[in-house]
Amino acid sequence: MAQMKRMTNQRHAIQEIFGKTDRPLGVEEILQAGRKTVRSLNQATVYRNLKLLVEDGWLKKIDAPGVGPVYERAGKGHHHHFQCRSCDRIFEISGCGLNERIGTPPGFLTERHEVYLFGICSACRE
Amino acid sequence: MAQMKRMTNQRHAIQEIFGKTDRPLGVEEILQAGRKTVRSLNQATVYRNLKLLVEDGWLKKIDAPGVGPVYERAGKGHHHHFQCRSCDRIFEISGCGLNERIGTPPGFLTERHEVYLFGICSACRE
DNA sequence: GTCGTTGCAAAGCCTTTGCAGGGAA
DNA sequence: TTCCCTGCAAAGGCTTTGCAACGAC
Numbered sequence: 508m509a510q511m512k513r514m515t516n517q518r519h520a521i522q523e524i525f526g527k528t529d530r531p532l533g534v535e536e537i538l539q540a541g542r543k544t545v546r547s548l549n550q551a552t553v554y555r556n557l558k559l560l561v562e563d564g565w566l567k568k569i570d571a572p573g574v575g576p577v578y579e580r581a582g583k584g585h586h587h588h589f590q591c592r593s594c595d596r597i598f599e600i601s602g603c604g605l606n607e608r609i610g611t612p613p614g615f616l617t618e619r620h621e622v623y624l625f626g627i628c629s630a631c632r633e
Numbered sequence: 634m635a636q637m638k639r640m641t642n643q644r645h646a647i648q649e650i651f652g653k654t655d656r657p658l659g660v661e662e663i664l665q666a667g668r669k670t671v672r673s674l675n676q677a678t679v680y681r682n683l684k685l686l687v688e689d690g691w692l693k694k695i696d697a698p699g700v701g702p703v704y705e706r707a708g709k710g711h712h713h714h715f716q717c718r719s720c721d722r723i724f725e726i727s728g729c730g731l732n733e734r735i736g737t738p739p740g741f742l743t744e745r746h747e748v749y750l751f752g753i754c755s756a757c758r759e
Numbered sequence: 760g761t762c763g764t765t766g767c768a769a770a771g772c773c774t775t776t777g778c779a780g781g782g783a784a
Numbered sequence: 785t786t787c788c789c790t791g792c793a794a795a796g797g798c799t800t801t802g803c804a805a806c807g808a809c
Contacts, residue, residue: 513763513808534798549766554799556764572696572747575798589741604735605748610726614755615715621698622731623747629740639783639788660773675791680774682789701773 511563518556520544531569531577531597571597572623587622593631600624637689644682646670657695657703657714657723697723698749713748719757726750
């Protein structure tokens with residue numbers, strides 16, 4: 508578990524952003540949104556806080572294929588993600604629909620899985 | 634489509650590697666394996682040829698979460714991948730196991746999907 | 760006053776690119 | 785001979801790290 512011993516304006520600003528979004532956010536989005544609250548907010552600070560918040564179990568890092576890492580609140584229950592090939596944004600999708608038993612090779616042990624859907628989001632379809 | 638106008642020892646060495654493996658390979662693995670045939674093989678050459686072979690439709694690039702990109706022969710039919718958290722190697726798994734009608738949000742259009750299983754491969758379990 | 764945090768700049772990775780020489784056709 | 789391709793080194797993009805100043809408690 509991380510230190511997280513002091514609450515700063517910067518960290519508070521970053522955490523607040525995740526209360527106002529329903530989709531995972533990338534580093535640059537977080538930086539831009541955070542600067543609306545703390546104008547001096549630095550990239551390195553964002554990286555450091557994201558790392559701490561992940562270690563602390565408050566955030567979850569998602570490595571969606573192709574785009575960089577995105578972050579969402581941890582503890583949301585089992586779900587997967589949709590990635591728009593037009594705007595590159597990631598969206599949360601509910602449910603799972605995967606039969607895990609299928610395909611695990613003999614002798615292998617499957618512990619978890621991730622499903623990514625790719626396509627066009629509703630905003631980009633219009 | 635790419636140029637690919639001349640066959641070089643370097644490119645031939647890289648292509649040959651994919652005839653001898655049953656799992657997707659990363660850049661470093663390809664470089665090391667290729668140097669067994671062409672000792673002067675350079676990283677930049679590997680990157681350039683991988684890009685050309687993907688554009689040419691001979692290879693497929695897979696962005697597995699967490700590890701860097703890996704490459705496999707194209708045209709293998711619909712399948713997904715297993716990633717070992719011990720050795721980080723990626724394995725091909727047959728079949729799909731995904732219920733197609735899962736969770737695409739209203740207004741979204743799903744065009745394709747990827748499934749990643751994570752766990753321990755048989756070699757690492759021993 | 761402590762010492763965790765921040766901003767800035769430098770340093771690290773990984774990947775791409777510029778360039779001159781080399782080799783396939 | 786042509787000009788695509790390679791090796792090398794430099795440059796890019798993203799992320800991490802060192803360090804002095806700052807500020808939460």
